[in-house]
Amino acid sequence: MTENDxxxxxxxxxxxxxxxREVSAREILDAHLAQIDAVNPKVNAIITLAEDRARELAARADAAAARGELLGPLHGLPVAHKDLAPTKGIRTTYGSPLYADHVPDHDALVVEQLVHAGAVTVGKTNVPEFGAGIQSTNELFGPTRNPYDLSLTAGGSSGGAAAAVATGMVALADGGDTGGSLRNPATFCNVVGLRPSVGSVPMWPAKDPFAPLSIQGPLGRTVDDVALQMAVLTRADPRSPWALGDPSRFHAGLEDDFSDVPVAWSPDLGGQLAVDDAVRTAMAPVPEALAGITRRAGVAAPDMSGADEAFRTLRGWYRALNYGDRYAAHPEAFGIRVRQDIENGLATTSAGLMRAHKLRGLLFQRFAEFTREYRYLVTVTTQVLPWSAEQLWPERIGHTRSENYLDCMRSMYWFTVLGVPALSVPAGFTADGLPVGVQIIGRSGDDLGVLRLARQIERTLGAGRRRPAVALPVMGSGTDDARVTGGGTGSAPVTG
Structure with missing residues (x-):
C-alpha cells in the first residue's frame, strides 16, 4: 500500500x-502531512499546521494499538478543526485580525469529542471573518481556493475544511453551519456535509447554549464517513442542553429500502428560488436517480414564505449577541460581511424578534404537514456555481442581482430556520468540470434517515468518486499540468 492509497x-x-496492525497511525499521518506539503500551498485550506500535536496523538494511537486496543471509532484518523473552534495550545484566529495571535487554553467540545474518539489533530482550517460569509477569505490568510478550479472559491464558511477533505489532506473535518456553512462548501468541493438536526450535536463554548440557529457537524468524502463522525459528535455533554439522543444509532449501518418511501424533488422549490441555469443542467440526472430509488418519487415543494425574514432577523440578533461587544470596542477591525450582520442585529426591535419567531413557527408547521405526504425533500444545495476567489459573493443568481452574500444562500438557510437535518451529497458536474451537490432534507430528528437516503443517491450517481486533479500525483515530466494550476477542467475520475 502506497502513501497515496x-x-x-x-x-x-x-x-x-x-x-x-497492517498500517500505523504514524504512517497514515506521514502520508497526509506529505499531501499537505504538496497541495496546501495551492488551495490554502489549512492555515495553522499543528505537526507536533499530530505526532503526539499518532504515537498515542500506535501505543494503544500495540496493546491490542483502539482509542475509539476515529482511531488514528487525521482531522482538521475549523478555525472558529477553540483548540488548546493551537492558534485560533476566528479569521479576525483581533485574534491573529490568539492561543486558547481550552478545546471546544467538538475538538474534545473527535480527539477522545482517537482522531489525530493536524491543524486548523480557513474561514471567513467570524464565519460570516459564503467565501472563506479573511485579512489574515486570504482565500481558500476551489480544488476543481483554483481561480474560484471553495465556499464558506467551512471552505477550508471542505477543501482539505476533498484534496486528501485530512480524512475528516469538523465544521459549523448557520446559513449553509457545511452544505455550501461541501457541494463546491464535491464532498459530503451534514447540518444535523437542532438537538443532536452539543456545542460548547456558546454565549447562548440554547441558540437554535448555529450547529456544528461533520464533513467527509463519503456518506459513511459522515455517519461515523455523527456517532462521535452526538454524545451528550453536561455543558450543553442538546444531544439527548442515542449516538449508537449511527453505527446501525446505512442500508435501507426506500422503494415505498415518498420523496419530493424540486430544483427551485416550485419557483420560489432563483437558480443558475448551469446548476439546473448539472442536476438533470437526479430525477432519474430518485426514480430508481423509490417508486413514490414526485415533484413538490413546501411553502417557504416567511423563511427569509425569520432567518435574517434571527441571524442578525445572534451575531449582535456574540460579537456586539467587540464590535463596539473595535468597529474598525470588522469587515463588511460581519459588520452588516451585527448592525442588523443591533437594530432589531422586540416586535421584529417576536415576528421572526412567529414566522418560524408557522413555517415549521407547514413543513411538518409537507413531510406527512413526502418523507424527504430533495433539492439543490446551492443556487450558484463557485465564483471568483477574489469576490466576496457572486454578482448574480440566475437573472437576479445579488445585494449581499446572503442572497445566494436561500436554498440552504431556509431549512436552517426549520432546525431539521439537511445534507449535501455530490450529484454531478458541469461541462466545465465544476461539482454540483444535491440537498436532502428530512423530518426533525431523522438524521439517520437522511444519511441513508444520501447513501442511495451517492451510490447511484457516483459523482463523489471524482477527485480534483490538484490532489493527485502528477505523472510524466513532474511539472504541473494545466488542470492543477487552475482554469479549465480541474478533476480526474478516480474509483474507490
Missing part, C-alpha cells in the same frame, strides 16, 4: 487496517 481510503477501512 492511504489518502483516499474510507475512514472505517483506515481504522480497520490499524486494528489489524
Amino acid at each position: 492511504l489518502l483516499w481510503l474510507p475512514a472505517r477501512e483506515l481504522v480497520e487496517l490499524q486494528r489489524r
Whole structure:
C-alpha cells in the first residue's frame, strides 16, 4: 500500500487496517502531512499546521494499538478543526485580525469529542471573518481556493475544511453551519456535509447554549464517513442542553429500502428560488436517480414564505449577541460581511424578534404537514456555481442581482430556520468540470434517515468518486499540468 492509497481510503477501512496492525497511525499521518506539503500551498485550506500535536496523538494511537486496543471509532484518523473552534495550545484566529495571535487554553467540545474518539489533530482550517460569509477569505490568510478550479472559491464558511477533505489532506473535518456553512462548501468541493438536526450535536463554548440557529457537524468524502463522525459528535455533554439522543444509532449501518418511501424533488422549490441555469443542467440526472430509488418519487415543494425574514432577523440578533461587544470596542477591525450582520442585529426591535419567531413557527408547521405526504425533500444545495476567489459573493443568481452574500444562500438557510437535518451529497458536474451537490432534507430528528437516503443517491450517481486533479500525483515530466494550476477542467475520475 502506497502513501497515496492511504489518502483516499474510507475512514472505517483506515481504522480497520490499524486494528489489524497492517498500517500505523504514524504512517497514515506521514502520508497526509506529505499531501499537505504538496497541495496546501495551492488551495490554502489549512492555515495553522499543528505537526507536533499530530505526532503526539499518532504515537498515542500506535501505543494503544500495540496493546491490542483502539482509542475509539476515529482511531488514528487525521482531522482538521475549523478555525472558529477553540483548540488548546493551537492558534485560533476566528479569521479576525483581533485574534491573529490568539492561543486558547481550552478545546471546544467538538475538538474534545473527535480527539477522545482517537482522531489525530493536524491543524486548523480557513474561514471567513467570524464565519460570516459564503467565501472563506479573511485579512489574515486570504482565500481558500476551489480544488476543481483554483481561480474560484471553495465556499464558506467551512471552505477550508471542505477543501482539505476533498484534496486528501485530512480524512475528516469538523465544521459549523448557520446559513449553509457545511452544505455550501461541501457541494463546491464535491464532498459530503451534514447540518444535523437542532438537538443532536452539543456545542460548547456558546454565549447562548440554547441558540437554535448555529450547529456544528461533520464533513467527509463519503456518506459513511459522515455517519461515523455523527456517532462521535452526538454524545451528550453536561455543558450543553442538546444531544439527548442515542449516538449508537449511527453505527446501525446505512442500508435501507426506500422503494415505498415518498420523496419530493424540486430544483427551485416550485419557483420560489432563483437558480443558475448551469446548476439546473448539472442536476438533470437526479430525477432519474430518485426514480430508481423509490417508486413514490414526485415533484413538490413546501411553502417557504416567511423563511427569509425569520432567518435574517434571527441571524442578525445572534451575531449582535456574540460579537456586539467587540464590535463596539473595535468597529474598525470588522469587515463588511460581519459588520452588516451585527448592525442588523443591533437594530432589531422586540416586535421584529417576536415576528421572526412567529414566522418560524408557522413555517415549521407547514413543513411538518409537507413531510406527512413526502418523507424527504430533495433539492439543490446551492443556487450558484463557485465564483471568483477574489469576490466576496457572486454578482448574480440566475437573472437576479445579488445585494449581499446572503442572497445566494436561500436554498440552504431556509431549512436552517426549520432546525431539521439537511445534507449535501455530490450529484454531478458541469461541462466545465465544476461539482454540483444535491440537498436532502428530512423530518426533525431523522438524521439517520437522511444519511441513508444520501447513501442511495451517492451510490447511484457516483459523482463523489471524482477527485480534483490538484490532489493527485502528477505523472510524466513532474511539472504541473494545466488542470492543477487552475482554469479549465480541474478533476480526474478516480474509483474507490
